[in-house]
Amino acid sequence: MNRFDMESFVKLVARDKRTFEMLRYLINNSYIRVVNYHNTNTSNAERYDAEIKYYKEHFAPVRMKDLDTFFETGKWPYEKPGLIPAIFEGFRNHYDVMLPILDKYEFTGWFYLPSFFMDVPLEEQLAFSEKHELDITDRNMYPDGRIAMNWDEVRDIASRHEICCHSGTHYEITKETPDEDMYREIVEAKRHLEEKIGREVQVFCWLYGEEYNYNTRAHKYLKEAGYKYVLSNLKLEKIK
16 A cells, blocks of 8 residues: 655645645634535435434534624534535525425524525526526426525525525626626625515625635625625635
């Protein structure tokens, strides 16, 4: 058996910033993990049940107050590490399939919603999804054509889980995005979501999971909106 060459391994990993960051977090025993979900179709319900059951046994659910405590004190308050099931895009099957499983095991889900998706008329939702990269993996699941959750369903989720903003229209915010589009997708999206659910929204995640410092032009809008945290593919960062 060849001897493991740590120096060569580190050099290889260091070539990619995100891979290096992930390795660093694992080595440092980061206390909060994030697992992403998108479409949660009925055909996969058994697998989701097994996964959430496993999370319940080995991890602590994370609420916003736990996140605040962690960032304020630098200490995780529970013996088990925290885990966030991050459920993206506001699909109707999140309410019908994933929510009952999370409730069954009393495990907190974090739902990342494009704030204006729920307002799209039923007959336009499929076209909207195709235009905005909201990929549908089972078009036969709902014969009536409603793909997105409605606001009553979102409010039900908000009563016992965390609601976060994933832009307004599942919009890719780049360094070249005009200010008016940033304002709509960051500030107006948050205000609309808060108005509909009747509670504060503190976390933002833009499309493709970029880090907080990826787009410094967006910082003023994140602050104006009043977000506290930004979620990327590798980090949950506090807005400075």
